[in-house]
Amino acid sequence: MPELPEVEVVRRGLVTHVVGRTFTRVDVLHPRPVRRHLAGPDDFAAAITGRTVLAACRRGKYLWLPLDSGEAILGHLGMSGQLLVQPVGAVDERHLRVRMVLDAPYELRFVDQRMFGGLAVSRSGGALPHEIVHIACDPLDPDFDDAVFVVRVRAKVSGIKRILLDQTVVSGVGNIYADEALWLAHLHGDRPGNRLTRSQVHEVLDGVRQVMTSALDQGGTSFDALYVNVNGESGYFDRSLEAYGRAGKPCARCSTPIVRVAFMNRSSFFCPRCQSRPRLRSR
DNA sequence: ACTACGTCCTGCTTGC
DNA sequence: TGCAAGCAGGACGTAG
Numbered sequence: 001m002p003e004l005p006e007v008e009v010v011r012r013g014l015v016t017h018v019v020g021r022t023f024t025r026v027d028v029l030h031p032r033p034v035r036r037h038l039a040g041p042d043d044f045a046a047a048i049t050g051r052t053v054l055a056a057c058r059r060g061k062y063l064w065l066p067l068d069s070g071e072a073i074l075g076h077l078g079m080s081g082q083l084l085v086q087p088v089g090a091v092d093e094r095h096l097r098v099r100m101v102l103d104a105p106y107e108l109r110f111v112d113q114r115m116f117g118g119l120a121v122s123r124s125g126g127a128l129p130h131e132i133v134h135i136a137c138d139p140l141d142p143d144f145d146d147a148v149f150v151v152r153v154r155a156k157v158s159g160i161k162r163i164l165l166d167q168t169v170v171s172g173v174g175n176i177y178a179d180e181a182l183w184l185a186h187l188h189g190d191r192p193g194n195r196l197t198r199s200q201v202h203e204v205l206d207g208v209r210q211v212m213t214s215a216l217d218q219g220g221t222s223f224d225a226l227y228v229n230v231n232g233e234s235g236y237f238d239r240s241l242e243a244y245g246r247a248g249k250p251c252a253r254c255s256t257p258i259v260r261v262a263f264m265n266r267s268s269f270f271c272p273r274c275q276s277r278p279r280l281r282s283r
Numbered sequence: 284a285c286t287a288c289g290t291c292c293t294g295c296t297t298g299c
Numbered sequence: 300t301g302c303a304a305g306c307a308g309g310a311c312g313t314a315g
Contacts, residue, residue, distance in 0.1 A: 001308070032292080061309075079308050080293080095293090114292045116309060158286065167310075175308060264288075266308055 001079040004138055004172030005215035007061050010083050014056035014065065017085045018108055022052040025101040033081075033097040033112055036074075036131075037120035047071060047121040048100065059128065060135045060171025066126040074129050075110070078117025084109045138172035139209050140216075150201045153193040160196060160204060161189025161268060173208055176244045177215075179269050181207035183243040188275040189268055195278065214240060243269045 002010070026048050028034055028041035037044040051067040058064075063083070065073040075083065084093070087106050098110040098119060110119055122129035137144040152169055153160070163169055164178040173181070182189050184207030187200060196204075218240075242252050247260035251271040259272050 076309080078292090078310085112292095113294070114307090116292065156285085162287085165309085264308090265290095266306090 001174065001176075002061070002077045002081065003174050003177055003212075003215065004061055004140075005212055007058060007063060007077060007172075008216060010077070011056050011058045011063055013085065014053075014063070014083065017106070018065065018102065019053050019056055021102040021104055022050065023048045023100050023108075024103050025049060025099075027099040027101075028097075029099065030097045030115070032115045033110060033118040034120060036118050044119070044121055048073060054126065059132055060138050060167055061174075062129075062132050062135060064122065064129055064132075070123075070126075072122045072124060072126070072129055073119060074122040074131060075119045076117045078112060078114065080114040081110065081112040081117030084111055135167050136169055136171045138212075139170060139205060140172075140212055144170075146202070146205060149205060150198055153201045153204075154196060154198070156193035158193060159190040160187060160193055161263070163193050164204070164208070170205075170208070172212065175266055175268075176241070177208065177211050179244040180211045180242060182275060183207075183271060184210060186274050188270060188277050189263070191278045243271065245269060 026045035028045055031041050034041050034044045039047075047069070048067070051069050051071075053073075054066040054068060056063065056065055061076060063075045063077075065075075067073065075081075077083070080095075082093075085106050086109055088101065093109065093111045095111050095113045096109055097112050097115065100108040100110075102108060110117075112118075120131070122131055124130045139149075149170060153163055156163055158166075161178050161182060164173045164181065165175070178189070181204055185200065185203040187196075187204060191200075193201075243258055246258040246269055248257050250256065251258055251274060254271065254273050256271055256273040258269050261268050261270075
């Protein structure tokens with residue numbers, strides 16, 4: 001699934017191939033991915049057709065393309081979404097949902113198997129779309145305020161993993177990167193935010209940055225000129241994960257088998273030795 | 284105000 | 300062999 005580094009790679013591809021282009025035709029092939037566009041699929045297509053893309057922006061895992069109309073296309077890839085730039089006439093992907101033809105020999109395609117992601121037209125233009133004003137900066141953003149993050153984390157009773165997944169506190173961290181960052185910081189995800197030292201919160205933040213930077217370094221070189229790629233097959237996941245998905249395999253630090261536990265209808269992976277549970281169990 | 288959890292989706296994997 | 304349950308999870312709506 002696309003994490004923040006993959007979304008950033010997509011944004012860069014959009015800058016190269018889509019910014020400055022004009023949409024000549026838009027086909028919405030499935031209504032669900034435009035569900036957030038309340039005026040409906042036809043209005044979505046009409047609002048984009050004939051408009052020129054001015055920029056490609058990102059906040060957390062959200063992307064938006066300001067248009068010359070003063071509006072913007074706001075998108076999220078969800079779990080399985082892809083934004084692809086394909087030559088006109090290329091065979092349709094199995095899960096092609098929206099086709100946006102450009103004034104060029106290629107078109108922008110939104111492909112999404114599970115359709116957790118989607119596109120909408122925002123009235124907010126070039127500024128931060130109002131739909132995502134609640135999304136915090138990501139830790140790689142120059143505007144990210146470490147001190148504010150530390151204060152906010154230490155004001156919460158929730159476990160640190162839950163906090164990392166709260167996009168209003170810090171954006172761009174998903175289930176995988178949360179587990180990786182916590183492994184790097186030697187912290188169990190159930191440790192309450194208000195029981196962590198400032199130093200521990202900084203270590204978690206450092207872990208998040210390390211995971212994201214490493215993935216960006218590796219993923220940033222893996223897309224070719226015309227194919228803006230996002231998928232879960234990033235080589236990063238095969239080579240560099242220390243905790244996520246490694247149940248039963250030895251911790252790289254202490255060789256203790258990594259443990260998997262259920263967490264919010266998903267999974268958490270951690271080293272039971274390096275990342276000890278909080279002393280007082282909330283439940 | 285803050286916290287926690289169910290829900291949406293599809294397709295691959297697992298198990299009977 | 301075939302079918303059904305399990306699993307994956309980002310973000311939102313709502314309940315507590």
